[in-house]
Amino acid sequence: MKIKKRVICAMSPKQSLRDATGQAGGYRQRKKVVVAMSGGIDSSVAVALLKKAGFDVAGVYMRLSDSSRSREDEKRARKVAKILKIPFYVFNFRKEFKKRIIDNFLKEHKKGITPNPCVTCNKEIKFGLFLGKALNMKADYIATGHYARLGREFPNIKLLKGKDKEKDQSYFLWRLDQKQLSRILFPIGNYTRREVEKLAKKFKLPVLKTRKSVEICFIPNANTGEFLKSRIKINKGNIIDRKGKIIGEHQGLWLYTIGQRKGIRLPGGPFYVLDKDFKNNFLIVTKNEKDLLKKELICRNVNWISGEEPKLPIKIKAKIRYRHQPVLAIITRSLKHKVYSLKFARPQRAITPGQSVVFYKDNELLAGGIIY
Numbered sequence: 001m002k003i004k005k006r007v008i009c010a011m012s013p014k015q016s017l018r019d020a021t022g023q024a025g026g027y028r029q030r031k032k033v034v035v036a037m038s039g040g041i042d043s044s045v046a047v048a049l050l051k052k053a054g055f056d057v058a059g060v061y062m063r064l065s066d067s068s069r070s071r072e073d074e075k076r077a078r079k080v081a082k083i084l085k086i087p088f089y090v091f092n093f094r095k096e097f098k099k100r101i102i103d104n105f106l107k108e109h110k111k112g113i114t115p116n117p118c119v120t121c122n123k124e125i126k127f128g129l130f131l132g133k134a135l136n137m138k139a140d141y142i143a144t145g146h147y148a149r150l151g152r153e154f155p156n157i158k159l160l161k162g163k164d165k166e167k168d169q170s171y172f173l174w175r176l177d178q179k180q181l182s183r184i185l186f187p188i189g190n191y192t193r194r195e196v197e198k199l200a201k202k203f204k205l206p207v208l209k210t211r212k213s214v215e216i217c218f219i220p221n222a223n224t225g226e227f228l229k230s231r232i233k234i235n236k237g238n239i240i241d242r243k244g245k246i247i248g249e250h251q252g253l254w255l256y257t258i259g260q261r262k263g264i265r266l267p268g269g270p271f272y273v274l275d276k277d278f279k280n281n282f283l284i285v286t287k288n289e290k291d292l293l294k295k296e297l298i299c300r301n302v303n304w305i306s307g308e309e310p311k312l313p314i315k316i317k318a319k320i321r322y323r324h325q326p327v328l329a330i331i332t333r334s335l336k337h338k339v340y341s342l343k344f345a346r347p348q349r350a351i352t353p354g355q356s357v358v359f360y361k362d363n364e365l366l367a368g369g370i371i372y
Contacts, residue, residue: 032056033185034134035143036126037080037088039073041207042145044080045196046187048203050143051084058087058137062130064097065218080205093129100124102218106231109254112276113354116172116322117216119368123175131183141185148173149189150181151364156306157181161363164192171322174358174368178307215322225263228255237281239266242274242291250283259292259350293347299357299369300339306366309333316359316366318342320351326360340369 033050037043037059051057059081061074074090081088101121108115126144134142147162148170157178162168176184188196200207219227232254239248248266250256253276255263260273264285274291275284286292297320304310312333317326328345342357351371358368 030054030056031140032058032138033141033143034058034060034137034139036130036145037061037077038145039076039080039207040145040210041196041200041205042147042188044077044145044205044207045191045199045203046143046145047080047084047086048199048205049187050185051086057084058089058139059084060089060091060130060134062125063090063092063094064125065094076207076210080207083205084203091130091133093125096129097121097125097218106228108354109228110232112253112278114257114352115354116356117218118172119175119356122172127176127180127184131180135183139183141183143185143187145188146173146186147189147193148186149363150184150186159305159365160189161360161365162186162189167193170365171319171356171358171368174305174356174365175303176305177303178305181305225255235281237283239264239283239285242284242286247285253278253281253283256283258352289349292350294351295347296341296343297348297351297357298334298339298341298372300372302338302340302367302369304367310366316361318344318357318359320348320357320371321355324348329359331359339372 033055035043035047035050035057037047039061047057047059059077061077063070063074078088101117101124104120105115105117127142131142146169147164147167149160149162151158151160159170159173159176159181161170191199197208215222216224229251232252235252235254237250237253238246239250240246248264250264256273256276258273258275261270264271264273266285269287271285271287272289272292273283274286276282277284313330315328315330318329318331319326327348329342332341332343333339334341353371355371356368357371359366
């Protein structure tokens with residue numbers, strides 16, 4: 001007998017938390033949840049919501065650096081845990097974070113590609129090391145302050161966009177699998193940022209005036225160029241136009257990304273980075289911004305959230321960067337194993353090797369991969 005699939009998606013906050021406890025099936029044992037606390041508003045409210053829902057909650061601060069900001073964040077997380085009367089622990093992941101995230105970030109840039117360290121951190125640290133240590137503490141679940149949601153379609157768990165379209169962070173979670181999702185809760189995914197702020201005030205949490213998190217946490221003042229210059233040896237080369245004419249000198253291909261306009265420092269601009277020739281160490285630029293438009297990309301290392309590749313080709317909506325507006329595309333498998341081709345309904349600007357491209361069907365994140 002075939003079992004009819006039943007879809008449960010976009011659940012209310014109370015429904016989604018209650019569903020995780022198993023109470024709907026009559027199982028009332030109190031579940032233990034270990035929450036990743038950053039000291040910010042989102043993870044702090046996540047803790048408060050879980051405790052209010054009746055979970056056995058513990059908080060953990062992941063120490064990833066020894067910066068003054070990190071110490072401030074840890075102190076604030078500890079204070080929130082004390083206010084909410086939950087156990088608080090610190091996991092020291094500094095060595096692992098440096099090796100797996102920072103060193104990998106530099107290694108990829110040396111190749112001339114532009115990686116997304118937040119995607120890697122989610123896989124390696126937050127839902128890798130942290131999840132493993134939490135399970136060793138006999139936790140049933142871990143929780144984070146991500147703006148994302150979970151849905152059900154027997155027998156799979158679906159990864160959905162957060163309710164707040166401006167804050168949705170599902171883009172950064174495309175490397176998660178079914179085993180991980182079965183152990184994760186996203187308590188604030190069904191709330192908007194404004195609603196989270198109201199909850200922080202209601203729970204009297206000292207986090208309303210905290211600084212907003214930066215996109216790359218280990219880069220001071222969000223100055224990626226200066227960070228790279230201080231850690232990668234300069235390898236100068238020629239800047240050329242589309243016709244191959246030498247028009248200037250670059251400081252190293254790793255310093256530039258596709259579509260970049262600032263920092264090229266050529267007279268008569270503006271110029272845009274069009275491509276990189278690694279064999280000859282050429283930076284190729286253009287004055288015509290339309291040259292940056294492409295209608296197709298190749299991606300690799302694709303992870304299907306369900307664990308199974310659907311029958312291809314299929315129509316999806318794709319995002320080629322976090323703040324990118326999803327656009328209709330058709331995805332097919334290339335002749336090469338596990339390499340996929342995306343053809344967009346309209347040309348896209350500055351498709352960048354190393355960045356993540358993710359695939360959506362309505363609010364569901366189907367998969368993601370690395371632009372090749």
